[in-house]
Amino acid sequence: MSHPRALPSAPLRYSFALLASLCVLLPAAPARAALPTYEEESSLLSSVPGTDDGSIAAMLNPAQWGNLERSETSFWWSDRQAAGHRREDYGVSLGRTLGFSYRHRMLPAPGGARGVGDYQIGLGWSDPLGAGGLSYGFSGPGRSAFDRKNFLALGRIVRPFPWLSVGSTGRIASGERQGLLDLGLRPLSDPRLLLFAGYALEPNRHWDHGDLSGGVAVRPIPGLEAAGRWSEHDRVQLTLGVTLARTGFRAHSRYEHSDRAATEYVVRMNPPVRGMDPEARLLARRRFLEMDLKGEAAYQSYRYFDVSSLPLRRILDDLTLAIEDPTVAGVAVNLSGFDANIEIVWEVREKLLALRRAGKKSVVYLDRPGAKDYYLATAADRILMDPFGMLTIPGVSTTKTYLRGTLEKLGLGFEEWRYFKYKSALETLSRRDMSEPDREQRADLVRAMYEEMADGITSSGRMSRAQYDLTVNEEPALMPKRLLELGWIDAIAGPDSLREVARSVAGRRVAFATPRSLRLRRCQPDEVWGPRPTIALVYAIGECAMDTGIRGRTTSKALKAFRERRDVKAVVVRADSPGGDPLASDLLAREMRAYRPSGKPLFVSQGRVAGSGGYWISMDAGRIHASPFTITGSIGVIGGWIWDEGLGKKLGMTTDRVQMGKSADLLGGLILPLIGLQIPERNLDDRERVVVKRGIMDLYDEFTTHVAQGRGLPVERVREIAQGHVYAGRKALELKLVDEIAGLDRTIEEAKAAAGIPRGRRVRIEEYPRQRLFRLPSLPGSVASRLGLGSRDGLAAPVAPERRTYEEQGLRSMLMSPGIPLLLTPASLLPDEPVAR
Known part of the structure; x- marks a missing residue:
């Protein structure tokens, strides 16, 4: 790197x-x-x-x-x-x-x-x-x-x-x-x-x-x-x-x-000086920005040949240009094929609302939206729906699959080391159903998400709250004609009608501009002398691990380098992680803690999830921003042990060993061919359990102490709201676990202000990791590494992590590091995206 x-x-x-x-x-x-x-x-x-x-x-x-x-x-x-x-x-x-x-x-x-x-x-x-x-x-x-x-x-x-x-x-x-x-x-x-x-x-x-x-x-x-x-x-x-x-x-x-x-x-x-802008008067509000959001929302895209990724900052920047450009009357957005989690949807929606506050119009086209797509669309002035479309809006749920019976059938034993009430990350392996504390916190999250979406949708004035609740419960799927009757949409039309509706909304003849043409128009020379200030944007995305996910080994070095560089005036960390290895989490936290005496601003913008290890890497920031849909907190530690309880016999496999040390056999065990995983032969004895519990409690004490120091709260108060409990963004704000409900672009602006950079001064945003040049074909990890195609340090292009991979990450963390205490948020705490979509 x-x-x-x-x-x-x-x-x-x-x-x-x-x-x-x-x-x-x-x-x-x-x-x-x-x-x-x-x-x-x-x-x-x-x-x-x-x-x-x-x-x-x-x-x-x-x-x-x-x-x-x-x-x-x-x-x-x-x-x-x-x-x-x-x-x-x-x-x-x-x-x-x-x-x-x-x-x-x-x-x-x-x-x-x-x-x-x-x-x-x-x-x-x-x-x-x-x-x-x-x-x-x-x-x-x-x-x-x-x-x-x-x-x-x-x-x-x-x-x-x-x-x-x-x-x-x-x-x-x-x-x-x-x-x-x-x-x-x-x-x-x-x-x-x-x-x-x-x-x-x-x-x-x-x-x-x-x-x-x-x-x-x-x-x-x-x-x-x-x-x-x-x-x-x-x-x-x-x-x-x-x-x-x-x-x-x-x-x-x-x-x-x-x-x-x-x-x-x-x-x-094209002289390098700012000129008069006659278009601002001659073409005042006579353009509509056209945006096609087909693709997967991501934090970074590949530099070349990547037509399927939609970087979050690019979407937000294009909408900001539409807000600030005096020639733009509004935006026409095609949401067909837009794939984003609800937190990113909220950030885009906030920009559309800012566009409305600026007195500009917006028109949105939908085809087969879910709840979150409609939630986004209600920020617009006009909503069009395809004649063959359908709105699915059955409410919000969170589902958890339990594997205890599966492990028993396979011949695997599992013991959960759980000492904190709400720390339920490994329940999926130890139980057949939901524990009451887990049900309690899940109900809180589902309620928070439902209320946030309902408030946003009904604030559009298209329906009352009672009408919304009735429709969700009685008509979870609605066709375009029914939606038009209810006033939930404004027209039944295809995407080709976006321009016609935009002209109608503008009340005059308007031209249509692409995001690229608008960027070129607003690309004014920077005539300010002196080094251009740099804001570093560090993505800590995925599981907390040393060489994957947040890449604790290399990302911590990057944070140190940014702290020492004079041209970097502030650092923003985008944390979107369910946690994992405490070593990787603390490598980042230590470097972030060092920013306080340096005086250099460091802010954290939390994404969809920043719990447990994800909160560990957030707690020492100067300010923490989250969205209403962020899942954060989960201040606690958990661990577990999986062992061979008949799998080897079923497979016809045996092991033998020579050892010195009472517990040396814990490090050996059955090695599954091809998969490469090693399964210990036995469970821990009482003496070993005492050692494990002491380690987990010591780590919990350190976690809560650091949270108290970072957030300026009494340790007793932190331990009262901790216990592994997860919180939605607004509740976390109430508990002072975060400082503000704000998105990534607002976090960057506040970091600039904290660094003393004048408003309007152009800055350079330096992203870490750097963009990769192009997407490589998907290959099995071992094959890719042998061919030298594995992801190199500092070059990964992280995308918003998917919910379904978090369960896999947690299980892998436990299997690859048996007996290690984990800072892990239950992946299944995320409300089911297909239902809430």
Whole structure:
């Protein structure tokens, strides 16, 4: 695993040293200049190369190619004409990261003005402190008349603070060296006011005989700029510019000894400056965002060729764009094939409600929805249902399958080590029916989920609570005509009618935009100097295990690295885990505990389940956020023992051993071929049970003590509400086990605020684990590992864990680590998703 490194410092010193050597150690130049002078080159700039971001400045400082966030193309020409009415100066510069420029000029030469074309190919890169770049320049026809030589340029721009920019460039060509150092100051720490200065050292000059220039640039409103630049020898340049959306225009008027020499005109496509937004007025609320949510909601998708995953953050970000974009009147959402657990559904629904609060409309299409799909749809203004669809809404239940009889038939014995009232994770193996404490907490969860969904659905005003309860109990499946009669939907129509209904809701003619087009429209350049703050988003998903699930071994190292990195201003952990191995849980908890003295904010956003070991990794966060549908708590420890009670005899298998130590035989036993599991030969004796109980009680004491410290509660109070009891999100808030009912995006925003990042400041979200490139074919684990295709540390793309795998994870944890106390939440506590869907 490779963790992001701290900000580089040595490379910066080396680059400045190299530039200094290019600028200072200047040998004697030939009779004619092989390099154009800075004065010739800078006529297209409003300030200096290190501050006038864009492809034109990249011709003087190639680091600007690395500064660009999107590709820019610039054209220019001069109003000054040479003999024959030919333009004296024109050209083009374009690119991002990789750049190209061409500039044609008419220059004085023996026998009259001659033309020469100068070309450059550049490469730029960015880093947390700024950008660097290099370029290669050469000339075309006419080069011999001016003794033009090919050159190599190296550039660097450093912006350590929002108010400071330092740029430097060095060029070398056939013995000639040329250097430039420039400085930019923003007294207001934003683009409204810029003070700049430059120092150019031409060939054949001593280091203290360079040309000095300077000036001021103002941008009173986005899209409007004015600048004045002075240089030695009584030269002045005035610039006026305007940028509309993605197109900019500039005029640079040069004066020499108070006489106008020429005016350069520049047209810029995709300039790296914020422009005026005429669409905000001309197309105000005249677009509808179309969203097709067919696929499986996940926390991360694969980077390429993954058309089936819907990353949660992308869905939420697209809806946020619709809320904030003044041209958007609403959204039209196709929910056919949307597969998500109820917690993710709640987060998406909250965004649709925020859209409504912003005065915008939403239209939703359904085909065969379950309760949770309809719950999501009721946040919309209009609901369409397919003519052949059906709503299934029978209520909420939670079912548990018991395997004691199965184990007996197989010849396996099982003993549950349960010392806490509600810690029922292993009941499925030890009982034939539900214990009363387990029934009690399950009833609480089912009631909480039913009430939350009922309140949300009835708050839409489509039915009363009494009508809802009656329908659930008397008509658990409803056809479209019946739903239309009840007023639960607004129209019976196919997905092709979404646009027509959207126009009707908008009350005017509207255009339709895709999420991608909206992202491109709202992708404005980040003109703030200084390292962009980073928020780390760490996914702790699945069982608490060392090398699978939450990956305690590598995720703990990532948390440590993020704590030590200066550019990471806050960390958000998304916890969606039923628990498991306490060692893996505590590896994360220890690193999270270390954030408190560091002062760096660390928040936890809990997903569908964050119980037992999932709560262990949450308890030391600065703040814990959960949804109403989150299952959390389960503060307790449990364990169990499975042994051969006739299985070997049924299979015709026997074992034999040699041992030293009374309990050494507990580590051996029957090994099942092909499966690879080892089944102990006997149960524990009374002496061994005493040892196990002591270990479980010690771990429980440590668990409750850490919860008390992390949550600021008395230990006695924690032990009163613990005992392995699970809670739904709102009850957990009441008990102070969580701090707020909020989703992932709200957690990220609050983490930014806690880090002191101004509202609206663009940040970089760095996810861990990193996205994998593409989905590999499914292979058995042993085959995949032998082929080197197993999931590598830090590269897994976690999706929202499925309920059916939690039972398997718990059983596997017990079989692979016999006798180890477990921090495990019963998987079957999750209400049955097929019923609640």
